[in-house]
Amino acid sequence: MDSPQEPLSQILQSWNVNPPPDSGFRAAVWQRIGRRSRESWPVYLREHAAAWVLVAVLMIGAAAYTGNSTARARVRADRESLAVTYLVDLDPRVQATLRP
Amino acid sequence: MKYLLATLGIVLAAAAATGFVCYRLSCEPALHAAAKKGDAMEWLRTDFHLDDRQFAAIRELHDRYSGDCDEHCRRIQEASRLKKALVAGGADRAAVEEADRRMKELREICETAIARHVRQVAAIMSPGEGRRYLAIVLPKIANFDHMAAPDLNLSHTP
Numbered sequence: 001m002d003s004p005q006e007p008l009s010q011i012l013q014s015w016n017v018n019p020p021p022d023s024g025f026r027a028a029v030w031q032r033i034g035r036r037s038r039e040s041w042p043v044y045l046r047e048h049a050a051a052w053v054l055v056a057v058l059m060i061g062a063a064a065y066t067g068n069s070t071a072r073a074r075v076r077a078d079r080e081s082l083a084v085t086y087l088v089d090l091d092p093r094v095q096a097t098l099r100p
Numbered sequence: 101m102k103y104l105l106a107t108l109g110i111v112l113a114a115a116a117a118t119g120f121v122c123y124r125l126s127c128e129p130a131l132h133a134a135a136k137k138g139d140a141m142e143w144l145r146t147d148f149h150l151d152d153r154q155f156a157a158i159r160e161l162h163d164r165y166s167g168d169c170d171e172h173c174r175r176i177q178e179a180s181r182l183k184k185a186l187v188a189g190g191a192d193r194a195a196v197e198e199a200d201r202r203m204k205e206l207r208e209i210c211e212t213a214i215a216r217h218v219r220q221v222a223a224i225m226s227p228g229e230g231r232r233y234l235a236i237v238l239p240k241i242a243n244f245d246h247m248a249a250p251d252l253n254l255s256h257t258p
Binding site: 077 | 108134143
C-alpha cells in the first residue's frame with residue numbers, strides 16, 4: 001500500500017506469506033483424528049452429561065405427568081358415567097320419562 | 101451422531117416406560133370394567149371399598165327401594181298423562197295449574213325419597229367413603245332434569 005497507483009494485481013503477485021513451520025501440526029491432526037475414532041459412548045455421555053440429564057429429567061417428568069393425568073381423566077369419566085347410570089335407575093322422575 | 105441418536109432413543113424409551121407405569125398405577129381397572137358393563141352396583145362395591153356385609157346390606161336396601169321407585173314412577177306418569185289430557189281437552193287454567201302443582205309435588209316427594217335412600221346407603225359405608233359417595237350423588241340428584249333423561253354431564257338445570 002506504499003504507492004496507491006500500483007495496480008492491485010501487482011501487489012497480490014508480490015505478496016508472499018511465509019508462516020513459520022509448525023513441526024507438530026501433522027502430529028496434532030493425527031492425534032485429533034485418532035481421539036475421535038477412539039471415542040466411546042460412555043466418553044460421549046460424560047462429555048454431554050449435563051445436557052442429557054436435563055433432557056432425560058424433562059422428558060421422563062412430562063411422560064409421568066401425562067400418564068398420570070390421562071389415567072385420572074379416565075377414572076373421572078368412568079365414575080361420572082357410573083354415577084349417572086346409578087341415579088337413572090334410582091330416580092323415578094327419570095324413569096317416568098324413559099318407561100313407556 | 102450415532103451416540104446422540106442412541107442416547108435419545110434410550111431417553112425416549114425410559115420416558116415411555118415411565119408414562120406407562122404412571123398410567124397403570126393411577127388407573128382403576130375394576131372401576132373401568134364396571135363402567136364398561138354399566139354395572140352401578142359393582143361401582144359401589146369397588147369404588148367405595150365395600151366389604152361383603154356392606155354390599156349385601158346395600159343391595160337389600162336397593163331392592164326395597166326399587167318398589168318405592170316403581171310406585172313413584174307410576175304416579176308421575178299418571179299425573180303427566182292427566183295434565184296432557186287436561187291441556188288437550190282445553191280444560192280451564194285452574195285445572196291445568198292444579199295438575200302442574202301435583203306434578204311438582206310428586207317430583208319433590210321423589211327427590212326427597214332418593215335423597216333419603218342415598219343417605220341410608222351412605223350410612224352403611226365407612227364414614228369417609230359415605231361422605232365421598234354423598235358428595236358425588238347428592239348434587240346430581242338435585243341437578244337431574246325433571247322432564248328429560250339427563251345427559252352424561254348432567255348439565256340440565258331444573
